[in-house]
Amino acid sequence: MRLTLPIPFKLSSSSLSSPTSTISTTTSIIELQQHIINSNKPMNQLTKLFKEISIKWSSLTRSNLKVIDQILDPKMKSKSLKLFVNTKLKGDITLDLVRDELIRLNPIGELDGVEVLELPEDVNRELFDQHQHGSLYLPYSFVVPGGVFQEMYAWDSFFIVLGLIRDKEIRLAKNMLDNYIYQIEHYGMILNGNRTYYLNRSQLPFITQLIKLIYPTIPTKHSQSWLRRAIKASEKYHEYWTTGNHLVQETGLSRFFDSSPDGTSPPEIVHEVDRRDGKTAHERVRKFFRDHHQAGIPDYDILQYYDPINDKLTEKYMNNDRAMRESGFDTSSRFGMFNAKVLDFNPICLNSLLVQMEFEIHELYQLLHENLLKSLKPNHTEVTEEDINQMNLKKSMKKTEKKSKLWKFKSIERIKLIRKFNWDSDDGMFYDYDYVKGERRKYLFGTCFLPLWCGFASKLESELVVKHALKGLEAEGGLLVSNVDVGDQWDSPYGWAPLQLFGVEGMKKYGFEEEAERVALKFNSMVLKTWIRTGELWEKYDVKKCNEIVDLKFGYATNEVGFGWTNAVFTRFYDLLSNEGKKKLSEINEDIQQAEIKETIEETQVEKVKDENEILGNLIGRINELDPNRREELMKKLSINEVSLKTNLDSDEDWIEVGRENV
Template sequence: MLNSLPLYDELRLTSQDLAPIRHYIKHTWKTLTRSPRHIVKAARDPKLEYQGDQPLPVYLSAREDYVQVENKLRQLLSPEELAQIELQVLPPEMNQIEHHGLLYLPGEYVVPGGRFNELYGWDSYFIQLGLLQDGEIALAQSMIDQLLYEIEHYGTVLNGNRTYMLNRSQPPFLTRMILDLYHRTHDLNWLRSVLPTVQSYYFYWTVPPHLNQATGLSHYNAFGVGPAPEVISSEIDENGKNHYERILEYYRTHEIEDYDVSLYYDQETDSLTDLFYQGDRSMRESGFDPTNRFGPFSVDIIHYAPVCLNSLLYQMELDLAEMQRILGYGHAASYWLNHAENRRHLMNQYLWDDEVGLYFDYNFRTGCCRRYEFVTTFFPLWVGLASPEQAQRVALNLSTFETPGGLVTSTHFSGNQWDEPFGWAPLHLIAVDGLRRYGYIEEAHRIACKFVNLVLQEFNKTGTIVEKYDVKKCSADVSDEIFFGYSSNEIGFGWTNGVVLELLAMLERDGVIV
């Protein structure tokens, strides 16, 4: 047991007290579900501007049967609904897309909510946890099926199923989703059928350009040219400036010591470079958009081996070994276990800081870790690659992140939503499960109770669950503290819903809630 903060209050609630929030979440799965039947609703993107009554573009992979999909939509939609969309075959090159739009998916999926009206990569894992807790097995199955469809038809699990996200993925949780579902259904034929697709997704992350060959570790490295279209249209402040214009102003007025700013900002022309936009897209591929974890606006992320991504790839290697073992392929299981052990060794070599007792991201351009305290240091505990001694060192640093409302994402206030003073549901679950895995049960309960208390407190005020929270002030009112990216706090909210149900289930199993 480690020392706790004095502001800690246990979750002194019964299951009956939790009924309203459980009802809200159960109902919200329905409102957040999209499918071909809801394609008009799905096709409208709150992040883009539309001119007049032009039909909303819906794109099909060239590998899809256009006529079959068209006939399916004619059966599902009214003539009035059909007139609101325009079905097109996706062109072979991104620069041939004239109007960005929805990428077709054949089944049901759950979107996060608010401005995020599409299927997201890592959100889906935390949403699926909630679906499984709520007994929504068929919808959980369909979520995985849509992600597999993305790999087969669009090349990878996408950041989101919009054309402007075709060239970037998100943190890889897919194998966890598959095994979580398999342990409910025990469908061996299905598990066998998905294995080739999953293995191809693994290699997306472990060959160049995502592989840094000098370290043997992977990094985020998205494709694409120029600014992200959704940012230009929707991330506008009260002065009418978009995210990139605010960054230009920052570069003009601040000295940057975190990286070589000339790589990303051309002072002579007062413009952002092509490499800036690659870094910006890669930051969005990481899911942490934005933060100063990799220097201002994280555009230097392309030069880092991150703790989170490599922990997830370690987990993927273990999961692929487990799938092979279940299917009776012992030799193949050993192959993946060897890969996992090699990654564990490399992560200890490059990402573990024994002096501080935390995991940090490694800059392979400079040859050193960036000591930017970030709650992703709990990822190695969550996947089990930390030694007991390393886990103890991380746990002893818990007070670095702990606040009255849970865990702050970083210890640095930067004006970005993935830094202080904000806390996010997925990272709370990762930390709580990681602490529990190494025997820090009381600490895990304390963090879980703090965060659930905060979500409940704000739910009782507003009747909604939101995307992120100020865990220092214990509030969902965050907009005035965010200066870069989008400042809104979206309602829904898919992954917060799923994490709350998962944390409540853990607290009930452990007798904290009766």
């Protein structure tokens, strides 16, 4: 007879298989393999990931229904619960109204530890201590990126809304856009995030794109008034970016800037601690400057940014550090080591998006103008001047038409300036312009695709950018941020979802279908494989090694899970893929499933041998109790010895029967 054993087994932890099953009897490894293949077919991983992303929007949503969840800040040491409300910029809200609303929406006693406070007029003076900081009131629900980032972020929210629209979460998407508008009306801009320590800066602007996407969902009865309000907010936000310290008079282009008092450190820096040595981001920068200030570095004179006598970062460094955070690219060497010269630059990303913003405000005024016409003649027949005079709309229509032309002119003028200062015809590349030095910084960076994504690059410019950018930035998992590796998260070997989107959609817009498909498939393949292995979607990836593991020397040293923009870009890329591309992604999914099955079979074989040896060991123990003559006879018959416990079970099928007869 042949040995039969019960062998329980599980698929690997990353598998999405059916529940653990037990094999009651097997007669061979071949039968065991067939059992695993037939009765434990994993669910489709790709389908599962789409479902998880759709569900994840809910887990990442914050609202006034659970106000404590949105007030708690894992980035700050203080756990005080403060919610600040600004009632001064627009008089449609009071502190009492907000407090009453929160009491009504939350369970009894939930707000006992929450302070609802009026936002001070001089935030820089009165919120000087991190323990004084808190959350900023927003009226509508919103989706957070994930991880330690538990607030509504400016540019993250754009990508998140794209994902929400794709998953038909239209109401939540509109809520986030309405929060954009509310922030402009009550805080003067779209905030970096809705915390008091973000009140002095914004992030890259995308509001007009979202207005165009959301407007068709607005009920007709309210659409005109909502559109007027949205346009007004957009114009005010554009003014934020194109006046005062954001405007560089020498070039007519804009830059990043944080309006906090000179020399102040960003309060949120306290969370950027490297768990390996306990040092903050600024302590690591100081160490670098301490070690290099005598030898120097090519980017700039370290002594402008570091005081070696007092081992202290200078006011100039701090001002640039805060401005870097408005860019969203913290940290990188794009604007010099640690982005410490960002105030000296007209960035290609910001100015490209301002071109888009200006042109889209032009389009929104056109839409407003067309709607006025429709309100006169629903059947779209010709409208006479007499009709317009009778409806007293001539003045309004002329105004919208004039505004539309003005904004189109603004966008055209900015394109001319970008070509003058940011376009490098020798390299065939869009770079950031250092207006202090009067030269372009030839630092290849993923934002070079933004003129294509925004649609104002010429055909020749697009061809050159695609050629040179792919040569320098394309990797196994998509697009590198840059081709420079110095230990920053916004440099090589890392890749981030937003820059993948700019690259892929920019190339697709200009007819580079094959290249766009290839990069999108690379990125989605990496995200899918990493999710199957880790069960998470990540803030950023190592696109050279195609994993989530980061080894960062500067900035915050973690990789956060969630993650809003990764979720959105993954689903958006899938929709952009051709049928052949989708098939390839599915084949990757099937390959992973087969690898899991193979791994399971190998693990099961090991367990089978372990179980057989355990039985054999017990049998030998029983044999040892016999008299020496019978013991020697059995050991010889079973082909085993006490030292190695080796056995040849397959060739000696009757060993167990012999054992039973003799024990």
